[in-house]
Amino acid sequence: MKTNFTQRKFYIVYALLVLSIFLSRKAFAQADLSFKNGTLKSAANTDKKVGAVYLYKNVKSGVDATVTYVAITSGLTVVTVDDPSGYDEAIQPTLRISPNTDGYLEMKIDFFVAGTNTPYTMPVLNATGVDIDGSSNNDGKGNPLYEWDAMNLGIGATNLAAGNGNQIAVTISGTWIKASNVSGVDFPGRDTSAKAVMYTVTNTLVSSFSVRTGVKNQSTQQSDRLASIYFKKFIYPSGGPLPIVLSYFNAFAESNNTKVDLNWVTEMELNNEYYTIERSQDGKNFAAIGMVLGSMNSTIRKTYEYKDNLKGVDVSKTIYYRVKQTDMDGNSTYSPIRSVKLSQKQNMIQVNPNPIVDNVTVKYMSDVSGAMNIRIINMNGQAVVNKTNSINKGFNSTTIANLGSLPKGLYMVEVKINGEVSETTKLMKN
Known part of the structure; x- marks a missing residue:
């Protein structure tokens, strides 16, 4: 009996340990945005073709998103819009690439206030290309295949990737930031622990952005490849x-x-x-x-x-x-x-000092008189300051004090004149 009880106790402890590891991995992998159960919003004959529009409801609380297929290059077809394997929160198309073809699918993602056509601005957007791998001998004849992703989050976007560059190379052209596999090494499945074949692009105040997910097939064999765009920021190992x-x-x-x-x-x-x-x-x-x-x-x-x-x-x-x-x-x-x-117009906002420590002065040139509402918004979209003043036509100035208790980080200052958003700018808290 003692032996059986000890074994039973061991199995219970072991099961709890496995469960805790599983839950911790799930918590670690939890995405900022969840693209699940998309539905075709455009005409039925556009499915998996240029012009297709897919609606994803509640990608975060109170926010919907659309994914529009902007371009599909020759020699590439979309097999599945959202492959069920890997991470169900990600945008995960399956692409079929013809032999000796470098092709891509370009998607445009727009955010809206849930249930409306009103654009929504993400305070911070993190978009990660996952599993950008390849095959050094794709056709059994020594000819390789390489996957690549490119993202356009606008001016000011930054990117993170593994520092050694042995698996992927990151290049920038204008506002496009591209990560291309260079090793031809195949990483099985889609795994966010495989940092060597991932990269993350980040920007603030994003209401719309574009993604290209592509394959450079230098082999004689047609191939299906799984793409994954996951909405979370990761920490990458550095080369030094x-x-x-x-x-x-x-x-x-x-x-x-x-x-x-x-x-x-x-x-x-x-x-x-x-x-x-x-x-x-x-x-x-x-x-x-x-x-x-x-x-x-x-x-x-x-x-x-x-x-x-x-x-x-x-x-x-x-x-x-x-x-x-x-x-x-x-x-x-x-x-x-x-x-x-x-x-070139008279309406203009300035905040000084920037970065701030305790107090900030908001200066505004207006071509009308009325009411000015100032909100300071954190990166979770929450208004930490909400102040309304009367303004006159011309130069106006107001000071907001006692901001020393705000957490350090980036904020957005939004100015509304007579109920309409007129200007926004960024503010750093030291």
Whole structure:
């Protein structure tokens, strides 16, 4: 009896241990958004073809999404819209690629207030390409196949991937960030622990974005490949220590449109010699306009600022900025790109200081009088400040105090004039 009881106790403990591991993995893999049970919204004859629109209800509380097939290149067909294997919260089409073909499916994802056609803006969007693998001998004749994903989350998007680059290579063209398999190694199934064949693209204030999921088949054999776009941010192993940890970077036009203020914040610096500020008028070709010395080695938060006097700049066009970091060994890394459009209308918001510590002053130029509502919104979409003032035509200014207790991080400042959203901008809390 004692032996049987001991065995029974062992099996119970073992079962509980297995269950706890399973639940912890499920909790770890829980997505920010859940794309389940999509239904065809467009005409029946568009299913799995260009023009197809699929509706996903409640991808998060109070938010619906549509997935529109924008392009399907020659030699590629969509076999299933949402394959049941892998992660059911992800967008998971199965693609059939012809021999000797490089093809892709392009999808456009739009967010709406649930049950309406009113666009919804995600405070933060994390989109992860999962299982971007391949096959080094796809047809048994030594000819390879490589999968790839590309995402366009707009200006200012950043990306994370494994640092060694042995499995995938990440390239940027305009606002498209592409991850291509380069090894031809097949990773079975879809597994978010296989970080070597994943990458994550992140941006703030996203109401619509595009994804291309593709296959470069250099073999003589037709193949079906499983794609997976999963909505969660992951931590990736790095190939070595980062020279800096950049927690904030933004650019703002001054109220008279004669200068642009650039601010960035680092949490750590290692052998960091200097920063080069670069400017572009097309978002692609950048030129150096200034330099700021770095802090060499630092483990505390450092704040930097640079003012661009816009000399020789066509102020009618959007202006793009990035910061190039150079370490003592001559190696460099780049910040995300930020854009500034000098306002041609009178309505304009400015927040100072930015980043903030305790108080913030909101300045606004209005071409009407009435009521101005200011909301400061956190990255969960919650309004942590809601203040209404009367305003006059022309320049207005109001100070919001006692913000020191707010958690550190990124916020959105929204200004409504007479009930209509007029301007939004980003605010960093130190």
